[in-house]
Amino acid sequence: MALSVVIRAAAAFWIAAVLAVAMFRSGLYFDTAFYRIGMMLSAAGALAACGMAWRLARLKGRLSGERRKAALSHYAAAAGPLGVSALYALSLLRGPASWQATIEQGLRWSAYAGFLLVVLMFLEDGRFRLWLAASLQLAGALLAAGGLAGWFGWIQYPGMVMLSGDERLSATGARLGGFFQYPNMYGAAAGAFVLWQLALLVRERGIAASAWSACTAPFCFAAMLLTESRGAWLAFAAGWLAGLLLHRSEERLRWLACSGSLAAAGAIGYRLALAAGPGHAAAGYGEAASGGGIAGLWRSAPPGAEAALAVAALAIGGAALFGLNRKLAAVAAEGGGGAAAPDGRARSVAGERGDSLGAAAPGGRTRSVAGGRGDSAGATASGGRARSVAGERGDSLGAAAPGGRARSVAGERGDSAGATAPGGQAMSVSGGCGESAGAAGTPGESAAIAVPASRRLAAIAWPIFTIGFCIAFWTVWSAVEVRVEGEGRSGTAVARLAYYIDGWTLLKEAPLFGQGGGTWRALYASVQREPYVSGEVHNGYLNVALDLGAFGLAVFLAMLGVFLLRIGRRDAAMLAVPVVLLTHAAIDFDMSYGYYWILLFCWLALHSSSGRRRGGRRTNAVSKR
Template sequence: MKRSVQGVGGAALMAVLLISCLNSGFYFTADLYPAWMLYGLLLFFGGAAALIRHAAASGNERVGPASFGSVSETLWILSPFILMTVYAFHWLLGPLSVHGTVNQLLRWWFYGLFAVSAAAVVRRKGGQRVLAAAWHAAGALLCGSALLAVCGVLPLPHAVVFSSNVGISASGARLAGLVEYPNTFGMLMAAFLLERLFALLRHEPGAGEARLLRAALPLLPYAAALLLSESRGAWLAAGAALAAGLALQRRRSLAPLLLAAAAFAGAALLYRQLAAASLAVRPVPGLLALAGGWAGSMLAGLGVCRLARSGAASRRRLAWAAGGILAAAGAAAVFLTVQERIVRNFGTVTARGAMYRDAWRLFGQAPWFGQGGETWRFSYRAVQSNPYVGSQVHSGYLDMLLNTGILGTSVLLLMLAAAGVILFRRRRELLPAYAVFALHGAVDLDFSFGVVWLLMFLLAARGLSDQTAKADGVLVQREEDGEPSYERAGKAAGGSRQRPQLARSRHRLSALGTASLLLLWLGLTGGGVWLAFRGEMGHRLHEQAMAETSQVQAAALLRSSLEWNPADAGTALELARRLPPRDAETVLKRSLSYSPGHPGLLFALADNAVRRGDAYAAAFWTEAGFRRDKYNAGEQTKSLEGLFRLARRKLASGSVTEARRTVAAGLALYDEYVRRAADSSRAQVRNDREFGLTREARIWGRELARLERSLPVSE
C-alpha cells in the first residue's frame, strides 16, 4: 500500500510537470488553477492518509524514521512558503493589485508544495530515477514538439514566432515551442543541453561506446532547438555556465566533449538549413534533414572520440584538432547567419535599459516590502519614460524587488543560493544547468513561467541524497532492540545509548511535532485548493460569458464570475459594458477598490461619467486615466471627445459653469497630450505603442478651444 502511494506521488509529480509544458509553461495563472486543484487534492488525501498512519503508529509508540535536513535544505524548502506568506501579508494590507497578489500567492504556494513533494520522492527508494525521468520527459516533450512543429509534422500555431525586424530575428522566424516565447524556450533548451553534456562527462574513461552514444543522443536536438530560438541571452548564459562547469571538472576525461563538438556542428548546419526556410519546411525534407544531421553528428563524434581514446599521442592530437575544427565550423555557421543581429542591432537591449531605469524608480516608492503581486504590470504605464510595450519588466529579480521589496528578494536569493549549495556538495554536474536558470532569469521574464520554477525545484531536489540524514551533527532516529533511541549521526555504531525514559519522551515530542506538521500540510493544501477553485470558477464563467450571444445572459454569467473572483478587473470591465451607467459605475468602483490605479478602470469610469452627464467626475477620472497611462493615444483621444461632447450638452442645457469646468479640463489634458507627443517625437525613442498626436485628437482640441470662446462670460 505504502509503495503504491509513493508510486502515485511520483507519477503525479511527473504529470504536473508535463501539464505545465503543455499549457504555455504555466505563464497564465488561469492555466495553473486546474493543476493546482488536482495536485492539491492528491497531496491533501496523501497527507490525510499519513496522519491516519501516524496516529495508528503513535498508539504503539512507533514512528517511521524521521530526519532533519541541513540548513541549506531547510532554507530551500521553506523559502517558497515564506514568499507565499509575504504575499499573504500584502493581500491583508491592501496591495496595488489584489488579483495579482493572489495569483503570486497561489504560485508560490504551488511551488512550495511541489518542492516538498520532490524532496519526499527523492528520499524514497528509486526516487532519483523518478525525478530524472520527469526531467528527461519534460525535455523530450518541449524539444521534440518544437522540432516536429518546425518540420511541419506537428501543428502548433504559436511554436514559431515570425518577425521581419532584423533586431528581433535574423532569419525572420524564431522557435518558441510550447512555451510560446523564444527567449525562455532557448533558456530551457540550454539547461537541458548542459545537463546532458555534463552527465556525459561523468562517464568513466573506459565507458563503452554504446553507453556514450546513448548519453550523447539528445545533444543535437537540444543544441538545434537552442540555436533556432535565436535567443542571444540564452546563448550567453549557456556559454558562461559551460565555462564555469568545465572549470569545476576535476580529473575527469574530457574526451566526450568531442561528441558534443560534433553535435554542435550538426546542429549549426541544421539551423542554417531551417533558418533559410524561415522555419517552415515540408515534413519529408524537414525530417530527412533532422535525421541526416543527427546521424552524421553521432558518427562523426564517435569517430573522433575513438581517436581521442586511443593509445597513440598523435591520434589523440588529431582527434582534438578535429573536434576544434567541428566546433569552430559550427560557431562560424551560426555567426554568419546572425551576424547582423549580434553586431549592429541592440534595440531590445536599449528597451530593457529603459525598463530597468523606470522599474528602479518604481522600486524607490516601496523599497523594503514592495507593493504586492504584479506591481510592474499594473504600474509601468504610469512610470514609463517612453512609449515601449512591456507588461513584463524582463528581469525576474527586479520583478521580485517591485513585488516584495528587499525583504522578499533576500528570501529569493537565499533560496537560490541554498539550492546551489545542495548541488555543489552532492551533484556538481547539475550546477551548469542550474546556473542557466539563475543567470538568464536576471535579464528576461523566465521567472513568470511556472514550468521554470518547477524545473528548478526538480533540479535542486535531484541533489538531495537518500543519505541526507547521515550528515554530521544531524539527529536521526533509530530503533534498536524494539525501542526507539536517538544518537548523533557520525558516531560509531557502538556509541552510548540514551536512557529509555528520555528516549521515550523525545519520541513523544517527535510524534507531536510530526502530527502538527501533517495538520499544517492539510491546511496548506486544502486552503490552496479552495482558492484555486474560486479562481477557476471565476475564469470559467468569464469564458462562458464571452461566448454567449445574449447580452442579458452574458451579464448574469459575468456577475457570477465576479462573485467567485471579485478582484478580476477584466471581468468587471466586461460586465460594466453591458449594464446601465449607474449600475456600471458601482461595478467599476468596487473593482477599483481591488486594483487602485488600474488604467482600464479609470478610463471606463471617465466614459461612464460622460454617459451619466457628471462633469466633475468625468474631468476627475479622465485626468486620473491620463496620469496612469501616459502613452495611450487611443484612450486619450476618446476621452477628449467625451469631454467635448459632455461640455456641449451642458452648455445646451444651460449649465454654463459645468460646461466651462469640463472645457477647461479637456483643454488642459489636450495641452499635456500635445506636449508629451512632441517630447516623444523629439527624443526619437522606441515607440512600440505608436504614441503620437492623432488627427482626431487635433480635431477635438480645436473644437474644445472653439467651444471655450463661445462660452458666455457669466451664467
C-alpha cells in the same frame, strides 16, 4: 522509506505528466491555465506533508539521528517557496498595487511548494533518483520534439513560430518559440537540457543512458539555436563555462570533446532546419505569411525532404557523439582514468611512465599486475589480507588493515600511497611519475581511483573541440550576423535598459516590502521615461523586488542559495544546469512561467538530495595529481 517499483513508477509518471501538461498549456504563463493544475499541486503537497509528518511520528524511535535530520531537511527545503507565498499573503494587509495579481502569485508559490515537497518526499528513497531523471529526460525529449515539429509544420499551435521581416527582431525571419509561444524562454529551457545531457555523458552512467543523452542533445541544441535568442545563448555559454570549470581534469577534457562534436552536429542541423522549417511556417502562422519579405520568400521552400534531411543530420550527429563518448571513456580507462567496476570490484590505474593493470576478482578481491620500469602491484587475498609485488626500480608496500581494509605504496622515483577510508572502504592517492596503486575493501565498498588526464585523451579532446566550435560559430554567425551587428542601434537590449531604469525608480517608492504582486504591470506607466508597452519588466529578480521589496528578495535568494549550496557540496559540476535558467532570468521574464519553476525545482531536488543508496553503501573517489 522503501518504495515498491509500482509506486516509484507511478510517481515518476505523475511528475512527467505535470511537466508535459505545463508545457502544452503555454508553459503555465497565463493564470487561467494555472488554476486547475495549481490547485492539484497544492493538494498533493498538503497530502505529502501530512504523510511525512505521520511517518516521522510513527518511526520516531526507530529513525537514526542522521536519517531524521535528512527527512526534516525536506520540510526546510520546501519552506522556501512556501515563505514566498506567505509574503505575498502579507502584502494583502498593506493594500497592494493589484489585489488580483497578489492573490494569484500567492497561489502560484503555494503550488510550487506543494510540488517540491512531493518530489522531495519520494527522493527519500535514493532509488527514486533514476525514476525522476527518467521523467526529466522525457520532458526534454518532448520539449525538443514538440518545438521542432512545430517548426517543420508537422503540428499546428498558435504562436509556435514567430515570423518577422524586421531584422531587429529576427535575422532569419523566423524564431522558434515552442509551446511557450516565446523564443527566449524556450531557448533557455532547451539550453539547460543540452548541458544536462552533456554532464550525464561525461559521467558515463551506462550504455543505454549515454545513448539517450547523446541522441537527444543535438536536437535540443538545434532547437535552442532556432530560437535566435541571444540572451539564451549567453546564458548557455555561462552554464557551459561553469560546467567546464567545475569538472575535474579528465572529465573536463571529455566535456570539451563532447561539446565540440555536439556543437558541430547541432549547428549543421540548425542550418538545414532553417531551409526546411520557415516555408511550412509561412503557410500557416500569422499575417506575415501572406505578406512579402523574407517570410513570403520562404513560402516556396520545398516541404518534407529538407525537414527529413535536417532530422537525419541531427540523428547522425547524435550517433557520432555517442561513439565519441564511448571512445573517450575507453581512452580514459586505458590511459590513466580509474573507476570502480560493478559489484564493488575495484581496478587500479597507472600513470604515464609506469603502466599497471588492475582487475577485480570475485567477492570484492582486487589484484593489480604491473611491469616495466618502476611498476608496482598490490593485491588482496581472501580474508582481507593484502600483498604487493614491486618492479625493478620502485619499492612497494602492501598491508592489510582490520576489517578487510588494504593499502599499498609503490612508485618509481616518485612514491604512491594507498590508505583506507572509514568503514572498510579503500582509497588510493598517487604521485610522482609512473605510479600505481591497487586497493580493495569489502564487497561493494571499493574506492575508485582517479589519475590526471592522459596526454592521449587531451590530444583527442582539444582538436575535436576546436574544429567543432569553429564549424558551429561560422554556421550560426553567417545566419544571425546582421541582427547582432544592429543591436547597438535600436535592439531589444537597449529597450531592456529602459525597463530596468524605470523599474529602479518604481522600487524606490517601496524598497523594503514592495507593493504586492503585479506591481510592474500596474504602475510602470506612472514612471516610464520613454514610450513603450510592456507588461513584464524582463528581469525576474527585479520583479520579485518590486513585488516583495528587499526583504522578499532576500528570502527568495536564500531559498535558491540553499539549493545551490547543497548541489555544490554533492556534485558541483551539476550547477551548470541551473546556472542557465537562473542567469537568463536576469534578462527576461522566465520566472513568470509555471513550467520554469516546476522544471527548476525538479533539477534542484534531484541534484541536491543525497538519497540513501541501496544497502546504505556509497563509493568514494579520491584523486590527486
